[in-house]
Amino acid sequence: NGAVMGFGQSAWMNIILDQFDNIVMNVANSYRLQEECDVCALVMAKYRGTINLGEFKAVMLASLRSLVPKDWDGDHEVAWGWLWENVERMLKNLMGKPQVQEKALERLIMS
Numbered sequence: 001n002g003a004v005m006g007f008g009q010s011a012w013m014n015i016i017l018d019q020f021d022n023i024v025m026n027v028a029n030s031y032r033l034q035e036e037c038d039v040c041a042l043v044m045a046k047y048r049g050t051i052n053l054g055e056f057k058a059v060m061l062a063s064l065r066s067l068v069p070k071d072w073d074g075d076h077e078v079a080w081g082w083l084w085e086n087v088e089r090m091l092k093n094l095m096g097k098p099q100v101q102e103k104a105l106e107r108l109i110m111s
Helices: 012-025 030-044 053-067 074-094 097-110
Strands: none
Touching: 012 030, 012 053, 012 074, 030 074, 030 097, 053 074
């Protein structure tokens, strides 16, 4: 759905997709969910380019709607939207931090 929606060049979405199953499976465990977001943020820190996390939500919801069109309703929309808004908040809080931490860790190791 991402390519159809014009996001085919957004290679960063694949980083999130690689981690998405773990994110969904651990939604009930806030500590583990944070760990999954930490891992995702570390991988995304190596990505060179623009990341717009809001685009992922649109693609995610469109994909889910097309997978279960008969069962999809407003409750599903709210639940999946809630999940992504929380993940997006956690990822945004981490953006830029891995680069700073990497430099500090390198200085520590080299000293």
